[in-house]
């Protein structure tokens with residue numbers, strides 16, 4: 180569904196509407212040059228459901244980076260066309276087509292959900308539109324489905340799950356239960372953890388799935404208690420991560436079976452999770468407490484602009500904005516010369532709050548993966564679990 184008036188309680192959606200309305204008036208101008216003076220960004224993210232907050236944070240991050248560049252890209256005015264994906268994979272193709280063919284956006288940006296990404300990837304392949312993924316972690320996007328017009332500014336489930344396996348083994352955990360939602364991101368996460376854990380001689384004693392976006396975990400928690408493994412590794416995010424961590428503690432498992440996760444388990448969720456999250460170890464490409472100049476600037480600027488603390492999703496949005504600022508400047512705002520624009524994107528160096536990163540040949544960030552522990556309601560950095568880690572990009576011909 181397109182960002183509509185019913186959604187005006189969503190701040191970022193409203194901002195997009197305002198920008199869209201102003202630009203809509205300009206689009207009524209008859210000349211083609213008038214339209215070419217603007218850059219149109221098509222943003223397709225969830226603003227409802229379990230991933231709503233993630234979508235808002237990414238949107239606000241994108242808009243902050245562009246605002247810091249005078250609300251311009253390559254000297255041109257920016258129009259946002261914002262569409263609520265509702266994290267609904269079934270509508271993804273139609274929604275993406277609406278942005279690309281209906282709205283004629285210059286760049287397609289989204290989504291959060293890996294299933295929605297499959298639909299957007301199809302449209303990106305069919306149309307060749309510049310496509311930037313600011314979250315969805317499915318391997319395929321920069322693996323077998325990689326293409327010159329497809330870029331990702333976030334992570335893969337492999338990058339955020341595989342490194343935790345060696346950490347778990349080093350902590351003396353030999354038998355682990357894994358659990359997630361059954362969809363692309365969940366299966367990728369559990370497979371990556373399994374790959375790493377079996378490489379170091381660990382055993383996955385049970386792999387459990389619940390349908391997305393279900394948050395009824397009781398049956399699995401009872402089973403975990405009866406298996407009594409050395410640890411549990413999960414991928415959950417957003418509202419589902421809040422509920423899982425609370426239920427895990429309420430089931431009495433928190434002090435008997437250590438809970439490990441891909442970092443999303445405790446990102447943007449700690450306030451709601453409270454005491455139940457203390458001590459959870461996660462691996463992630465960012466931590467709030469990273470002490471570098473870009474992160475210090477970003478956190479202060481985001482708080483100032485939106486009155487709330489940013490999280491990893493806001494960072495991914497901000498980096499997407501920084502990428503667009505840098506690449507659009509290199510081509511003087513001429514995004515329609517696709518080869519030059521792709522080259523400008525591909526060679527960008529992002530001074531990110533997560534630390535500087537650049538793209539692999541598969542057009543995905545090579546980045547540090549941090550080991551974090553929740554202490555006093557914060558994800559503290561305990562170690563670097565993997566330095567300058569590139570995704571294996573299996574099946575991506577550009578990466579060979």
Ligand code: PHB
Nearest residue numbers: 292293315316364416443
């Ligand atoms: C995904 O579906 O790829 C996904 C969703 C939420 C996250 C991470 C990955 O926090």
